Ligand SMILES: Cc1cc2nc3c(=O)[nH]c(=O)nc-3n(C[C@H](O)[C@H](O)[C@H](O)COP(=O)(O)OP(=O)(O)OC[C@H]3O[C@@H](n4cnc5c(N)ncnc54)[C@H](O)[C@@H]3O)c2cc1C
């Protein structure tokens with residue numbers, strides 16, 4: 001993209017993950033089949049496609065055959081076909097393999113993969129079909145005219161910490177579009193603003209999230225077979241906390257390991273990164289990593305609210321796809337195929353809007369209707385109450401799930417409500433459980449062989465940020481932050497942040513203040529979700545800043 005300040009396009013897609021890329025590919029195909037010529041622009045904030053992509057991943061692949069009917073399936077860079085799939089109940093020193101599959105969690109026929117690699121491949125296909133892809137540009141403002149979306153603008157660069165223009169100041173580019181497709185993934189900052197402005201979540205459950213920390217390891221031959229996968233339940237989580245671990249065997253003696261933790265936990269000192277390290281020390285997990293080397297680290301949140309948390313997915317001139325729309329199926333924790341499906345359905349509606357030259361709600365509403373007829377509905381509706389059922393812990397959740405299984409998902413009481421994750425955090429004095437550091441005493445002395453402190457892990461994600469720019473995490477209300485967040489909750493962000501961005505500094509007089517090391521930020525968005533009180537807003541840093549994931 002040159003320095004021109006205004007660019008016009010027919011379709012603007014914000015985000016180069018599976019949902020945005022699928023939308024671009026399918027739309028380009030439809031346009032070509034109709035013999036038409038429309039401009040499709042896709043903008044990605046990562047320095048390259050895939051550099052901000054992190055997933056498990058075990059993928060349901062059927063949707064790829066529909067997205068790329070002209071491609072030989074074996075050409076798509078999946079890793080290994082799943083050969084064995086077990087669920088393990090874990091304690092600190094022991095493990096027990098469940099003799100059956102948890103309903104909805106079978107992975108028969110699925111493939112392991114690096115989603116970053118898959119996205120790089122999809123981007124290549126999209127470009128071959130004429131989609132224009134620009135990486136390294138953060139889109140940080142929605143453009144409106146007469147109350148309607150007319151595109152978006154990339155971030156101004158060359159400004160200092162206070163917002164003053166520097167010599168190298170470059171204004172962002174206004175991208176004016178007939179239709180903007182928001183494909184930002186989990187807790188997308190612009191998607192969040194769009195939902196708020198048009199009250200697209202009115203009458204819906206609020207979205208709830210998990211945070212996942214993941215590492216990719218290179219291990220000696222024989223530690224794990226490609227396509228061998230394990231999911232763990234239990235340790236290091238207790239009966240009140242939701243989540244579990246994953247271990248995915250990959251080709252080339254690689255293994256992906258991760259811990260996913262529901263953010264509705266109560267302990268203000270809970271630390272998912274450190275819990276993940278404790279999980280790795282269990283005999284069951286550590287045997288897969290023995291003699292191996294850490295290759296990459298990363299963290300990301302994922303949307304878990306399910307069907308009742310899906311917002312209205314359209315407004316005049318705008319559609320929402322993928323994780324930004326909350327399209328993740330639980331308990332299988334699968335969103336990639338649903339992201340691609342939503343991208344394809346959005347593309348169909350976009351093509352119809354282009355042919356009618358009508359981008360109003362009346363045409364775009366067909367996208368949401370088409371979702372009700374798709375595998376998104378099929379995968380998400382039967383488990384519509386699954387995740388909310390676990391808000392009161394594992395025992396109550398399992399009971400709810402049991403009744404949902406025999407009642408087609410309705411359970412005891414029909415639609416279960418969800419509550420914002422930040423509201424579940426207790427103040428230091430309210431919290432009656434064992435604080436995190438005591439609970440894991442002896443497990444948090446990281447040896448830098450099997451276990452790593454956050455600073456070391458951040459190094460393995462290639463995170464970098466330009467020094468000269470506005471701090472991209474904003475304390476919403478500094479006054480209440482001091483009295484509520486720090487005094488009452490003990491600044492939980494110093495613990496939950498996956499990348500050591502927040503440090504609580506105490507001076508000689510005992511005054512405490514939060515110091516922000518935004519340069520470490522992994523873009524996981526947990527602070528935007530879990531900070532109690534008036535909270536923190538995660539904003540977009542300069543394009544190309546953030547992690548440099550290779551194969552996550
Ligand atoms: C740890 C973990 C494990 C998972 N495991 C699985 C699994 O095994 N199987 C499965 O099916 N699903 C899994 N998922 C879910 C799956 O990864 C997501 O559902 C899927 O990636 C969502 O795709 P998306 O395109 O909506 O968003 P994303 O993959 O998040 O992509 C969004 C892209 O948009 C870019 N972007 C965001 N905002 C902007 C902006 N304003 N300007 C420019 N660019 C922007 C981001 O940099 C990113 O590249 C997992 C998720 C996690 C976190």
Ligand code: SF4
Nearest residue numbers: 497521522524525527
């Ligand atoms: S600052 Fe926020 S978004 Fe960045 S790594 Fe920490 S919790 Fe995640």
